[in-house]
Amino acid sequence: MTSTFAKPQRRLAPFVLTLISSMFSVIAGSMIFMAFPWLAIQLTGSATSAGVLIAITSIPGILMAPVIGSIIDKFGRRKVGIIIEFLTAAATLLVPIAAGMWQITLPLLIAIGLIRSLVSSGAQSARKSFMPDVARAAGLSLERVNSIQEATFASGFAIGPALASVCIGMFGVYNTFYVIAIFGVLAALIMFFVRIFELIEPHEEEGNLFRYATEGFRILAKTPSVAIMLLGVMILAMIYLPTEMVILPTYYNQTKDPEALGFLLSGMAAATIFGALAFEKLSKKFKYSTIFRIAILGVAVSMLPMSMLPPYWVMIFFGFILGITWGPITPLLNTVIQRKIPPSKRGRVFSLEMVIWSAGPMISMVFAGMAVDAFGVQPVYIVAAVATTTAGFLVTFNKRMKEIDTADFAD
Numbered sequence: 001m002t003s004t005f006a007k008p009q010r011r012l013a014p015f016v017l018t019l020i021s022s023m024f025s026v027i028a029g030s031m032i033f034m035a036f037p038w039l040a041i042q043l044t045g046s047a048t049s050a051g052v053l054i055a056i057t058s059i060p061g062i063l064m065a066p067v068i069g070s071i072i073d074k075f076g077r078r079k080v081g082i083i084i085e086f087l088t089a090a091a092t093l094l095v096p097i098a099a100g101m102w103q104i105t106l107p108l109l110i111a112i113g114l115i116r117s118l119v120s121s122g123a124q125s126a127r128k129s130f131m132p133d134v135a136r137a138a139g140l141s142l143e144r145v146n147s148i149q150e151a152t153f154a155s156g157f158a159i160g161p162a163l164a165s166v167c168i169g170m171f172g173v174y175n176t177f178y179v180i181a182i183f184g185v186l187a188a189l190i191m192f193f194v195r196i197f198e199l200i201e202p203h204e205e206e207g208n209l210f211r212y213a214t215e216g217f218r219i220l221a222k223t224p225s226v227a228i229m230l231l232g233v234m235i236l237a238m239i240y241l242p243t244e245m246v247i248l249p250t251y252y253n254q255t256k257d258p259e260a261l262g263f264l265l266s267g268m269a270a271a272t273i274f275g276a277l278a279f280e281k282l283s284k285k286f287k288y289s290t291i292f293r294i295a296i297l298g299v300a301v302s303m304l305p306m307s308m309l310p311p312y313w314v315m316i317f318f319g320f321i322l323g324i325t326w327g328p329i330t331p332l333l334n335t336v337i338q339r340k341i342p343p344s345k346r347g348r349v350f351s352l353e354m355v356i357w358s359a360g361p362m363i364s365m366v367f368a369g370m371a372v373d374a375f376g377v378q379p380v381y382i383v384a385a386v387a388t389t390t391a392g393f394l395v396t397f398n399k400r401m402k403e404i405d406t407a408d409f410a411d
Contacts, residue, residue, distance in 0.1 A: 010137070010138060010139040011137045011138060011196075012138050014134055014137050014138070014196040015134045015135075015137065015138040015140070015145070017190055017191070017193060017194045018127075018130065018131075018134050018191065019148065019149065019152045021085075021188075021190040021194070022127055022149065022153065022156070022187070023155060023156045024156070024183045024186045024187040024190065025085060025123060025127070025156070025183070025184065025187035026153050026155075026156030026157055026160065027157075027159050027160045027163065028088075028089070028092070028160070028180045028181075028183035028187065029123075029157075029160070030156060030157040030159070030160025030161055030265075031160040031161070031164040031167075031176065031179070031180045031183070032092070032116075032180055033160065033161065033244075033245070033265075034160070034164045034165065034249070034265065035164050035168070035173060035176050035177065035180065036053060036054070036109075036113060037053065037246065037249045038164075038168065038173060038249060038253070038258065039095075039109060039174075040052075040053040040109060041249060041253050042253075043105065043106055043109065044106055046369070048370050048372075048373050049106055050246050050250070050365070050369055052106075052110070052365075052366055053106070053109060053110055053113060054245055054246070056110050056113070056114065057110060057113035057114055057116070057117045058117065058365075059114070059117070060114055060117040060118035062355050064118065064122070068080075068122030068125065068347075068351055071122070072122060072125055072126050072129055072347030072348075072350075072351070073345065073347040073348060077126045077129045077130035077133070077347065078126075078130060078196070080122065080126050081123060081126035081191055082188050082191045082192055084119065084120060084122055084123045084126065085123060085184055085187045085188035085191070086184075086185070086188045087119035087120070088116060088119055088120040088123065088184050089181045089182075089184030089188070090119075090181075091112070091116035091118075091120070092177055092184060093177065093178070094112045094116070095112055095177040096174045096175060096177045096178055098112060099174045104174075122347075122351060122354070124350070124354055125347055125350040125351045125353070125354050126347065127149075128334055128337075128346075128350045129343075129346040129350050131145050131146065131149055131334065132145075132338050132346075134196065137196050141280070142334075142335050142338050143279065143280045143283045143331070143335055146331035146332075146338075147278075147280040147331045148277070149331070149334075150272075150279070150327070150330045150331040151272075151273045151276040151277045151327075153276070153330070154269050154270065154271075154272035154273040154276055154323075154327065155270070155273055157265075157272070158267070158269035158270035159266065160269075161261070161262045161263075161269070162262045162263055162265075164176055164180075164262060165259050165261065165262025165263070166259075166262070167179055168258055169258060169259065217352070219341060219345050219348070219349060220352060223340050223341070224400050224403055225336060225400070225403035225404040226336060226337055226340055226349065226404075228395070228398055228401055228403070229333050229336060229404060230333075230352070230356055232292065232296050232392075232396065233333065233353065233356050234356045235388065235391045235392065235395060236299065236329075236388075237356055238363060238364045239364065239384055239387050239388045239391060240384070240388050241364075241365075242365055242368035242369075242384060243303065243306075243307075243381060243384055243385075245365065246368045246369050246372060247368065247377055247381050247384070248264070248265075249261060250369075250372050251309065254377075260312060264315060264316060264319055267316050267319055267320060267323070268320065268322055268323040269323060270323065271319070271320040271321070271322070271323025271324045271326075271327070272324070272326050272327040273327065274323075274324055274327060275295075275323065275325060275326060275327015276328065276330070277327070278327065278328060279291070279327070279328040279331040282328060283332075283335075287402075288332060288335075288336065288404045288405050289401045289402050289404055289405050291328050291332055292329070292401070292404065294325065295326065295328050295329045296329070296392045296395065296396050297325075297392050297393065297396060298322070298324070298325025298326075299322055299326050299329075299392070300385075300389040300391075300392035302318050302321045302322035302325065303384070303385035303389070304386070304389065306322070306381070307378070307381040307382040307384065307385040309378050309381065333353070337349055337353075368380065368384070371383075
């Protein structure tokens, strides 16, 4: 479908500034990804505590997603994104401030995590919804923009855990949260200088707030191609993510080696840069369904040798393979949503993706932590690897997978 909107003069500055802002935002988020579970385990000595922390603090994101998606679509992707980044940075500062005033306990840490989760909901949704506007201004295809954007995300995620591990080792976990907040503020300030036209269509649901907020669910039900991809993402969220957020932190906490964990996670994230950048070229040679199958199964199969907890160089090697195959998943998902969903509803659909990333861990993290405490790291890791591989085969060979190869909408 060809857009009826006139193409503006080609401008790369908004695209570059958006990428820099995204980089800083993701660095902050990926540092939290390591710092919060690490602090929970440090406080209690229990993997279950990390699972409980992650599960409970995921609740606000799940509950707020439809509302935040509606706010993004109604008030603008850029404006909402800036506000969210500032609020998230402020909430991050609560950890060191509370540590300076009281003794940090797991309940207090959970309370702060809930506040941060509440205000941070929607940052990624706003950014992903904003990318077609940036692509239009820069005169770039969605495939290229999404490849570069997700490579930037992977770069930030590669830097974050390593930086967090270095900060924890140098001056402690509490002071690390100051660094995280600084990156969040920088992300917001840079987006403030992005000036770009946002394509915002009229909202026919404005007369009914409940209908407006829940439209994402209805549009998803009417778009099976997006639904099947989100199902695959849910599998990664529910089964795979506990390995990075509970199982591996417990293992390296027991060995008292935060640097090993940080650089393993960073290495895996760094590998996704190559996979994400490869998406544009892969999309010209292969069908979307083929790329998705290879990516999901590559992640699953790579987990099997890692679950044996082999020597560190073997962990790094298969972690790199896992990252490479993970790389194309998110730019592919972004592109399919942007090709299938009109601008007026993208914020709500991308918010549902964030629900999956939040709800999946909320359901599985506690059980993963309890299982690790009861049976040990390696048995639980093996079960997770086998479960991910089995589920990956079931999803990727679903008969409706071919529907993601067609586009219903294009800017």
